Amino acid sequence: MFARMYKYRWQYLMILPAVVLLFLFNYVPMAGIQIAFKDFAIGSSIWGSHWVGLDNFSFVHDPQFWKVVQNTLYISVLKFVFGFPAPIFLALMINEVTHPVFKRFVQSVSYLPHFFSWIVVAYILQSFLTLDGGLVNDFIGKLGGEPIFFLGSTDWFRPMIVSSGLWKEVGWNTILYLAAISTIDPQLYEAAKVEGAGKIAQIRHITVPGIMPTISIVLILSIPSLISVGMDQIYPMMNSANQEVADVLDTYVLRNGLQQGYFGMATAVGLVSSVIGLLLVVTTNTISKKINGEGLW
């Protein structure tokens, strides 16, 4: 055993940095979850702090916490309902574009927003929606309506998140589907044409079944993210006026933990959402194994 391991000493040396990095930045923080059950304060040691049982979980009595859970689920379900089918339809449409140059142009343009940060997206939204000369309010004014303060409105926050999320990622998310479509045997389409199947029938009976495995993998991968909406997108667009609907689990942890120093409580909230996330992955994986015969692992 050791002789064989010695033979691979260079390989181990190459893997070593990765193993050390994972230990430092993934496994040590996992052990740090014990903070959720301790009265830890910054400056003291994690292992030396006192156990306090479930004291840090008293947030379950905080109505604000349940409001945050509700916001998280509301936004993530909305994003899922719109964000999951949209790239499938877009991929099917792009696939039907016959002109090759136009097709490549459409694809390239649709990938573009993915490469901009959510901060930039927030600025774009702001410049369109601001009360001071923003395009949208300009038009509303011209049509004789009252200007709307979109950025600070609790009614408009969710539509803004969903639509800007679609705008940014829908094109990028077609990549997997387009790749799957390109692996479908062209002979199938030829045969269908001979049989007299129209375009719609070809899409229904060849293209869609052909990308079904991809659809189910993407579905499995997106279910666990239902619990974390992604602070990356929410935080830049959250402000004092819309916080009531914008506050989600991630921002709640951030505010209570890093900004206000309630480390124990924030870790406890984080732990609950991590465990729910893990349960969601395992459950969807099991279901997929039952249905498709194979899961992710």
Place this chain on the structure above:
Amino acid sequence: MKATALERVGQGLIVVLMVLMCISILYPFLYMLAISLNTGTDAARGGVYLWPRSFTWINYEIVLGNEVIRHAYLVTIARTVVGTFGGLAVTLAAAYGLSYKRLPLRKGILTYVLITMLFNGGLVPFYIQLVKLGLANTFWVFIIPGLFSAWNMFVMLKFIHGIPEALIESAELDGAGPLRILLQIIVPLSKPMLAALGLFTAVGHWNDWFSGAFFVTDQKLIPVQTFLQQLLTAQDIIRQTVSCVPC
């Protein structure tokens, strides 16, 4: 076979939809460009849609002349370059090492990596670890924690397994060591894959505002995206104060 009338209408509809989508993506950038080339007070009156009305370079002069912004760009460029090349090197080395199917403990190490993709300690323990390691509030907090990417490693591993083993075996027979095989066979053959993963890593570094906002306090260390994020927050505070004036 000729397309039916219905199919032709469908084709036309798709083209129209695709054109609309392209406009919806490209127009915002054009709009921002027009506004940025217009004087601010004039733009605030509205009506600047495509073309600047009262043209000026002043906004760009202010941005490029601002010491803080220039420095922020320097931080962003430095972290993108160092983070991308460092990240590719560490991740590729690990993927290559693990591509040896007869490596003892291989399964165990792969599981060790996989677990980190499924579960994590959460933000607070991670932050405490950064503080403990002395990384918080240094430039290296942008680089070191992200050097290894489990996701990218699995992509690379799959790619390396696609390289014919005969190539590697013949190099071994010629006396090439693992490092030499990695640099002279694997890297040249993986260029397209490395370029793609490198691009994604670089974009990730360029667009990250989060670590700059919460893991460093020194204003000299903030990247551009964090600077922009701070401006957004500052606007919110101004709005709050202004709306409070009447009350």
